[in-house]
Amino acid sequence: MKKIVLLRHGESAWNKENRFTGWTDVDLTEKGIEEANKAGVLLKENGFEFDKAYTSYLKRAVKTLNCVLDKLDQDWIPVEKTWRLNEKHYGDLQGLNKAETAAKYGDEQVLVWRRSYDVAPHALAEDDRRNPCFDPRYREVPNRELPRTESLKETIERIMPYWECIIFPNLMTADQLLIVAHGNSLRAIIKHLKHISDEEIVKLNLPTAVPYVFEFDDDLNLVNDYLLGDPEEIRKLMEAVANQGKKK
Numbered sequence: 001m002k003k004i005v006l007l008r009h010g011e012s013a014w015n016k017e018n019r020f021t022g023w024t025d026v027d028l029t030e031k032g033i034e035e036a037n038k039a040g041v042l043l044k045e046n047g048f049e050f051d052k053a054y055t056s057y058l059k060r061a062v063k064t065l066n067c068v069l070d071k072l073d074q075d076w077i078p079v080e081k082t083w084r085l086n087e088k089h090y091g092d093l094q095g096l097n098k099a100e101t102a103a104k105y106g107d108e109q110v111l112v113w114r115r116s117y118d119v120a121p122h123a124l125a126e127d128d129r130r131n132p133c134f135d136p137r138y139r140e141v142p143n144r145e146l147p148r149t150e151s152l153k154e155t156i157e158r159i160m161p162y163w164e165c166i167i168f169p170n171l172m173t174a175d176q177l178l179i180v181a182h183g184n185s186l187r188a189i190i191k192h193l194k195h196i197s198d199e200e201i202v203k204l205n206l207p208t209a210v211p212y213v214f215e216f217d218d219d220l221n222l223v224n225d226y227l228l229g230d231p232e233e234i235r236k237l238m239e240a241v242a243n244q245g246k247k248k
């Protein structure tokens with residue numbers, strides 16, 4: 001059975017402070033490092049051996065991947081980083097506290113910004129210093145492709161060329177691939193893999209550092225998928241992520 005494991009990074013400083021993060025490059029907290037190490041141990045205990053790994057240009061994902069590979073004693077495997085696996089760009093919400101934003105605009109509006117398929121938050125102004133076009137790490141990306149905000153739909157559109165041309169074809173020769181990315185960039189991939197409808201995808205909340213395993217037959221048809229860990233604990237973690245966007 002061929003496998004792709006999707007892993008959201010461990011807790012970041014802005015997860016802890018409950019702030020919209022998007023393309024802001026914040027670090028892992030101590031707890032986030034622990035979560036990442038725990039995910040690595042869990043993958044090892046379950047016998048995973050990856051052929052290759054993919055991650056974003058954001059340090060919370062890169063550092064999570066490094067912790068996982070360390071625990072697997074697989075630091076040596078090829079790793080490819082791409083801006084296309086970055087988090088959904090959260091536009092001018094970036095930096096704002098999610099519960100305070102819900103208190104100001106209402107839980108419903110925040111749910112639309114966080115989880116809807118095709119509604120994006122307001123864009124950053126073009127001259128905002130946080131516009132990715134000012135960040136040297138994106139200099140190889142044509143300006144017209146760099147977002148100043150994104151809906152999930154737009155996130156899917158920028159991930160899919162990389163998924164279709166690079167990651168998925170690799171599964172023809174590789175047996176196990178690991179992708180360490182972000183809550184919404186992974187929701188984009190999961191929506192595609194499981195053909196989740198635009199309405200249903202609103203309900204999917206990914207907890208930090210819980211491995212999500214996708215199994216494929218030799219013809220690369222998806223045959224099974226499951227989260228690794230205690231189902232009740234995972235259910236509570238998912239619920240807590242959903243509640244981050246509600247007023248206190």
Ligand SMILES: O=C(O)[C@H](O)COP(=O)(O)O
Nearest residue numbers: 019020021022087114183
């Ligand atoms: O960018 C963020 O704020 C997080 O990575 C995901 O946040 P969300 O769960 O509010 O979409």
